Amino acid sequence: MQRIVYADNAATTRLSEKAFEAMKPYFCEYFGNASSLYKLGGQSQKAVDNARMLIAQCINAPQPNNIYFTSGGSESDNWAIKGAAELGERKGKKHIISSKFEHHAVLHTLEYLEKHGFEVTLLDVHENGLVRPDELEKAIRDDTALVTIMFANNEIGTIQPIKELAEIAHRHNVVFHTDAVQAVGTVPIDVQDLGVDMLSMSSHKFHGPKGMGALYVRKGIRLPNLIHGGGQERGLRAGTENTAGIVGMSIALKESVENMAERNARLEKMRDRLIEELLKIERSRINGDRINRLPGNVNMCFEGIEGESLLLMLDLQGISASSGSACTSGSLDPSHVLLSIGLPHEIAHGSLRLTFSDENNEEDIDYILSKVPQIVERLRKMSPLWEKIVKESK
Amino acid sequence: MAYSEKVMDHFANPRNVGEMSDADGIGEVGNSKCGDIMKMYIKVRDNIITDVSFKTFGCGAAIATSSMATELVKGKPIDEALKLTNKAVMEALDGLPPVKVHCSVLAEQAIKAALSDYYIKQGIDPETIVGKATECDES
Numbered sequence: 201m202q203r204i205v206y207a208d209n210a211a212t213t214r215l216s217e218k219a220f221e222a223m224k225p226y227f228c229e230y231f232g233n234a235s236s237l238y239k240l241g242g243q244s245q246k247a248v249d250n251a252r253m254l255i256a257q258c259i260n261a262p263q264p265n266n267i268y269f270t271s272g273g274s275e276s277d278n279w280a281i282k283g284a285a286e287l288g289e290r291k292g293k294k295h296i297i298s299s300k301f302e303h304h305a306v307l308h309t310l311e312y313l314e315k316h317g318f319e320v321t322l323l324d325v326h327e328n329g330l331v332r333p334d335e336l337e338k339a340i341r342d343d344t345a346l347v348t349i350m351f352a353n354n355e356i357g358t359i360q361p362i363k364e365l366a367e368i369a370h371r372h373n374v375v376f377h378t379d380a381v382q383a384v385g386t387v388p389i390d391v392q393d394l395g396v397d398m399l400s401m402s403s404h405k406f407h408g409p410k411g412m413g414a415l416y417v418r419k420g421i422r423l424p425n426l427i428h429g430g431g432q433e434r435g436l437r438a439g440t441e442n443t444a445g446i447v448g449m450s451i452a453l454k455e456s457v458e459n460m461a462e463r464n465a466r467l468e469k470m471r472d473r474l475i476e477e478l479l480k481i482e483r484s485r486i487n488g489d490r491i492n493r494l495p496g497n498v499n500m501c502f503e504g505i506e507g508e509s510l511l512l513m514l515d516l517q518g519i520s521a522s523s524g525s526a527c528t529s530g531s532l533d534p535s536h537v538l539l540s541i542g543l544p545h546e547i548a549h550g551s552l553r554l555t556f557s558d559e560n561n562e563e564d565i566d567y568i569l570s571k572v573p574q575i576v577e578r579l580r581k582m583s584p585l586w587e588k589i590v591k592e593s594k
Numbered sequence: 595m596a597y598s599e600k601v602m603d604h605f606a607n608p609r610n611v612g613e614m615s616d617a618d619g620i621g622e623v624g625n626s627k628c629g630d631i632m633k634m635y636i637k638v639r640d641n642i643i644t645d646v647s648f649k650t651f652g653c654g655a656a657i658a659t660s661s662m663a664t665e666l667v668k669g670k671p672i673d674e675a676l677k678l679t680n681k682a683v684m685e686a687l688d689g690l691p692p693v694k695v696h697c698s699v700l701a702e703q704a705i706k707a708a709l710s711d712y713y714i715k716q717g718i719d720p721e722t723i724v725g726k727a728t729e730c731d732e733s
């Protein structure tokens with residue numbers, strides 16, 4: 201039988217068995233509305249409270265009520281950014297600083313705010329995919345309402361110096377938010393040590409259920425109401441709680457945090473071996489800083505080939521991966537992330553992202569290494585672009 | 595987005611792939627910035643396309659449409675090859691996702707570019723016969 205290798209854990213992850221088991225009773229048995237007075241409701245309320253506490257502990261939030269449940273990373277980002285914008289606007293501050301390679305949940309929210317009179321500065325992320333703290337300091341103005349910089353990039357996996365960036369923002373009395381969707385459950389997060397004001401997370405990135413997320417909000421930030429209605433989430437985000445989803449998210453996060461050190465040591469070894477071996481392919485490159493990088497992220501470019509055809513070939517061999525080529529982004533331009541680190545279009549088209557989780561092992565790496573070089577060679581053989589590259593180099 | 599079985603077949607087992615050293619006409623369309631380049635080679639005897647091959651840099655649909663276009667003109671008189679449309683290529687592949695329609699346009703243009711080159715090599719102005727070659731549009 202053909203081997204199946206799921207290597208797209210940055211897109212989403214499998215639900216953890218433990219989380220699944222923990223969720224089950226909250227569908228048919230303990231189905232009560234957490235706001236109801238009777239026992240059945242109380243059981244749901246208790247489950248939600250416990251989950252909130254567990255999640256707060258996992259990121260070292262001072263209080264469970266710093267955690268607001270949302271429908272996922274996109275909602276958390278939207279809420280944090282639009283909320284901080286509104287708070288700033290009340291004081292006449294209409295400038296926001298972010299980075300060029302944020303997730304679209306952030307970038308498109310900022311574009312929306314630009315249409316409503318906000319000014320946005322996007323910091324360069326340079327060749328290595330890292331924001332430079334001194335450039336943040338220079339970009340801050342008297343009317344800056346918010347700095348929002350992602351913790352770890354979803355495509356190239358680079359990890360920003362968030363603590364330092366938050367300190368700079370605070371020195372100038374500016375609110376600091378981080379989209380930590382790719383980081384929570386993957387690398388250690390301590391919101392108090394980091395000093396961030398708000399932090400977004402998404403459950404399906406750490407083996408929790410989809411459609412669940414949370415926003416950490418530091419005490420003292422009076423975020424405006426997101427969904428008007430009932431009194432859920434301290435009146436800020438109305439709607440009957442998704443009890444099963446909340447429970448599943450908390451159990452998955454706990455599990456991810458518990459085995460993090462052991463897992464990351466293993467993943468880093470796998471990642472580095474894969475990168476070393478793939479770099480042996482002629483005219484290949486690794487995208488993003490090698491050191492400040494998520495343990496399970498590999499992002500490479502192979503000149504002369506196009507990413508979607510590479511993915512399809514890999515899929516035929518049972519390997520699920522992703523690419524930043526135009527054909528996979530649904531537009532004529534390759535991924536804004538790869539362009540932001542200065543790659544020319546034709547090289548960015550040939551990108552391959554492989555992202556690993558606890559469920560991957562060294563045999564997966566062996567299998568990938570037995571397939572990728574031969575597929576790259578096959579595609580290059582039929583590529584007129586490769587023909588040109590070879591000719592020009594002679 | 596899902597490809598038809600025919601597209602996947604032509605992608606995984608492309609027909610007529612490779613360079614042709616003694617081609618009578620070579621056409622290349624697209625550019626690397628857009629993410630697709632198609633290069634077509636034809637061999638012509640007595641106004642019949644006796645052989646055809648291609649090389650393509652591009653997505654799955656780009657490879658599949660190139661492959662299908664070569665199949666559709668192989669062994670055909672030039673007159674018929676000139677009538678090849680992107681629609682015919684798409685239909686032969688049981689359709690393409692809407693965002694991939696431009697690949698079939700490129701395949702049609704690549705065949706026509708090879709025919710133009712053939713006419714030029716014969717000392718005939720191709721413009722009245724094949725029409726003006728268009729570049730990959732970036733709209």
Ligand SMILES: Cc1ncc(COP(=O)(O)O)c(C=O)c1O
Binds near residue numbers: 274303403404412413
């Ligand atoms: C960095 C980043 N931010 C935000 C999101 C959106 O998260 P969700 O899918 O939970 O809305 C994702 C996931 O695609 C992400 O990787």
